[in-house]
Amino acid sequence: MSADPQTPPPATATATATSTATATASPAKLQTAIDSLSSIVPALSTLTPSNLLTNPDLYSNISALLRQPNSGAGDNNLCRWLYDTFQSGVADLQLLVLRFLPVIAGVYLSRVADRKPQAGFEAVLLALYAHETTSRAGQPVSITIPDLTQPSVYHEATGKSPSKSTGAAESDLAVVSHALEPHGTVRSTRRARIVGVALELYYTKIAHMPISSKIDFCEFCKVWAGQEGEMYEKFEEDEEENEEGGVGSAMEVKVRKKVEGRVPLCWELLQPVMRILAHCLLGPNNNKEVVLFEKANEACRSLFARSMHDVNPKAILPMRSLMRLSKTLMPNSKHLDPTELPYSDVISL
Structure with missing residues (x-):
């Protein structure tokens, strides 16, 4: 006897019941989170579930509290709220917590040299790291690099590689982020990896992040x-003049002032940083956000100066590329984009 087609299988029924229960519990979790936040920040007592992600005062108030000298401690109520809110599993609440990741990571890393306990910040970062660890299920994040020796719809192969078969196009697999191991504490050897993974999560949701959060990240x-990056503000113009005139570098050498808060920039941390900066510079309509565009440019120049100081070729090339690409988007730029379609008010039939 065949099963009733209207009756879902047990697994589907369980999943449906779970999603229904989650959807039903979401409004209650939203209201609970708002009530808890209002007790911590009385200025946000007017928050409602409908304006939770659009309230203009929410980001500024919480960011100011996260920057206070006593923030990040294990008994900090705001850090506890951020941790519990992200662990709620509600998508809107998780996006809300991610908005403050630049401030959390920025203040946390800048204070590492002070050797003060920051258990509150570390708990939030570990929650984000654990979320990514579970989401990836032990698998690395990889991308497929096509083999240009094989023809495609975009090009014809100029030559055949003798070591590869003439069958289907072969591709190389590049690992962007290695498989994650679960961690319950933050140690000095794991710190960059944990913060870097949290920034990778931020990057995956960057389209939902407000401009103020991205500006804080650039800062x-x-x-x-x-490192001060002003010396590279006209780096490309000076380089072009040197190439045309055949004269030595005309770039004025300035004293590189070290800024308090300097941190080790290993590749695990620098890679997601560059991805986020690339979005801030080259993302959709970002060149219309003048403040964000300028802050991202300043950040690129500072990181490029740091890469030059550390003689880090792995970082110099992408940072240099970002600086070059950003110049094509600057107002009154002489660098024209050949892929840009011409604009005209005349309709030709």
Whole structure:
């Protein structure tokens, strides 16, 4: 006897019941989170579930509290609220917590040298790291690099590689982020990896992040770099003049002032940082956000100066590329984009 087609299988029924229960519990969790936050920040007592992600005062008030000297401690109520809110599993609440990651990571890393306990910040960062560890299920994040020796719809192969078969196009697999191991504490050897994974999660949701959060990220990038980048503000123009005139470098050498808050920039941390900066510079309509565009440019120059100071070729090339690409988007730029379609008010039939 065949089963009733209207009756879902047990697994589907369980999943449906779980999603229904989650959807039913979400409004209650939202209201609980708002009530808890209002008790910590009385100025946000007017928050409602409908304006939780759009309230203009929410980000500024919480960011100011996260920057206070006593923030980040294990008994800090705001850090506890951020941790519990992210662990609620509600998508809107998780996006809300991610908005403050630049400030959390920025203040946390800048204070590491002070050797003060920051258990509150570390708990939030570990929650984000654990979320990514579970989401990836032990698998690395990888991308497929096509083999240009094989023809595609975009190009014809110029030559055949003797070591590869002439069958289907073969591709190389590049690992962007290695598989994650679960961690319950933050140690000095794991710190960059944990913060980097949290920034990778931030990058995956960056389209939902407000401009103020991205600007704070760019500001902290300058602090982490610990190098002044003004000397590279006209780096490309000076280089072009040198190439045309055949004269030595005309770039004025300035004293590189080290900024308080400088942190070690290993590749695990620098890679997601560059991805976020690339979005701030080259993302959709970002060149219309003048403040964000300028802050991202300043951050790139500072990180480029740091890369030059550390003689880090792995970081110099991408930072240099970001600086070059950003110049094509600057107002009154002489660098034209050949892929840009011409604009005209005349309709041709």
